[in-house]
Amino acid sequence: MAASKSAAAPAAPAAAAKPGHNQETVTLIENSTGKKIELPVIGGTIGPKVIDIRKLYAQLGYFTYDPGFTSTGSCQSAITYIDGDEGVLLHRGYAIEDLAENSDFMEVCYLLLHGELPNPAQKAEFTKAITYHTMVHEQLQYLYRGFRRDAHPMAIMVGVVGALSAFYHDSTDINDPHQRMIASHRMIAKMPTIAAMAFKYSMGQPFVYPRNDLDYAANFLRMCFAVPCEEYKVSPVLAKAMDRIFILHADHEQNASTSTVRLSGSSGANPFACIAAGIASLWGPAHGGANEAVLKMLRTIGSKDKIPEYIKRAKNKDDSFRLMGFGHRVYKNYDPRAAVMRKSCHEVLDELGVKNEPLLELAMELERIALEDDYFVSKKLFPNVDFYSGIILQAMGFPTSMFTVLFALARTVGWVAQWNEMIEDPQQKIGRPRQLYNGATKRAYVPVTKRK
Numbered sequence: 081m082a083a084s085k086s087a088a089a090p091a092a093p094a095a096a097a098k099p100g101h102n103q104e105t106v107t108l109i110e111n112s113t114g115k116k117i118e119l120p121v122i123g124g125t126i127g128p129k130v131i132d133i134r135k136l137y138a139q140l141g142y143f144t145y146d147p148g149f150t151s152t153g154s155c156q157s158a159i160t161y162i163d164g165d166e167g168v169l170l171h172r173g174y175a176i177e178d179l180a181e182n183s184d185f186m187e188v189c190y191l192l193l194h195g196e197l198p199n200p201a202q203k204a205e206f207t208k209a210i211t212y213h214t215m216v217h218e219q220l221q222y223l224y225r226g227f228r229r230d231a232h233p234m235a236i237m238v239g240v241v242g243a244l245s246a247f248y249h250d251s252t253d254i255n256d257p258h259q260r261m262i263a264s265h266r267m268i269a270k271m272p273t274i275a276a277m278a279f280k281y282s283m284g285q286p287f288v289y290p291r292n293d294l295d296y297a298a299n300f301l302r303m304c305f306a307v308p309c310e311e312y313k314v315s316p317v318l319a320k321a322m323d324r325i326f327i328l329h330a331d332h333e334q335n336a337s338t339s340t341v342r343l344s345g346s347s348g349a350n351p352f353a354c355i356a357a358g359i360a361s362l363w364g365p366a367h368g369g370a371n372e373a374v375l376k377m378l379r380t381i382g383s384k385d386k387i388p389e390y391i392k393r394a395k396n397k398d399d400s401f402r403l404m405g406f407g408h409r410v411y412k413n414y415d416p417r418a419a420v421m422r423k424s425c426h427e428v429l430d431e432l433g434v435k436n437e438p439l440l441e442l443a444m445e446l447e448r449i450a451l452e453d454d455y456f457v458s459k460k461l462f463p464n465v466d467f468y469s470g471i472i473l474q475a476m477g478f479p480t481s482m483f484t485v486l487f488a489l490a491r492t493v494g495w496v497a498q499w500n501e502m503i504e505d506p507q508q509k510i511g512r513p514r515q516l517y518n519g520a521t522k523r524a525y526v527p528v529t530k531r532k
Contacts, residue, residue: 119133120132157334158501159192159494160332169416169417172192176420179327184323185297185330186203186296193264213265216273216274216277221277229281229284233279233282233482242352248263250262251351271492272299288302318431318476324421331491384442406456432475469483
């Protein structure tokens, strides 16, 4: 477009359309020419309305510019709803607090995949389908042995999950609903086994096979901590806490890793490749590595008497120190998952007989001081789910390198549900964002001998 053109200015939205009336629209005016276009306004069941800009370029010759997609809806979804200002997280309409308190992970998996909570028969059938898919192909052991012993577990996860399509050819046809269902069940079922094998491999211990008489969380803990030389008894308290951690991380709308899964899937890639891409995205410290960063921060602070010093540093924009585990890209209120995680933290430490845990006491005091400080309150920097989860996982015996692996394990069901929803969406197209180009304009090629 000509450089003389000014930015287009949106008019105020029209009144909401009533049955029998025209759809609500927003008028966009190009100031330099006076050209107007009407953009439809689409409303969901709850949450902000969106302006449909799909025909903006065709009608006016402009793209929109939204780095990080902070104001862009990339898809329609009926799975998860977040109201960051109010601190609300709903899965298919059910509050995360209710699900974490009253449900279990298998029930939440069914809910995310099918849209409704299961009845007893449906739950039993679904749980059996997952349980009997937990074993992995025996030849995968050779793939693990190709990694160095000190390989990061997330590197192993990316490689192994991506390789599953080489072992399960009968569930890679994305156009077959039955194969999509089998692939979904396999991913949810095998992820704990794959994660536990990565953990065991890093420690030089033998792999532990899954058992069909244990539930999802208990089975995972046994595969991680059992050894052949003695029987391992799973603590019901720890299994419940692990199950709750899985629930709290099951899905979180269109975050970086979920968007990666959808973008990968939009090309027609097989489901195992899509989930591997999601794991790679989750590996980033700004996404899945936050709980590990919280522990590092607490160890850096060291003691309660140093908290005021670090609070002061966190307020200083010229200081690189940041309070990890506070604030969230979406939540501008208390993360609803954080309160549940805080309760689980105490239950786990009590079960393990951990008294006067320094990191927990330090975390609680840091939380108290920060929540009473006008700076953090005004900026709405409240504790998020990562603030306590690292303390729980460390108490259970997981090294920090496994924290993001556990996140990936739990988030797999969300990725799978979002992937299925995308495949079934008739409006789905291959993802192809545009850009604001600011490089060189067209120029003539100069032979190398003539370049100065």
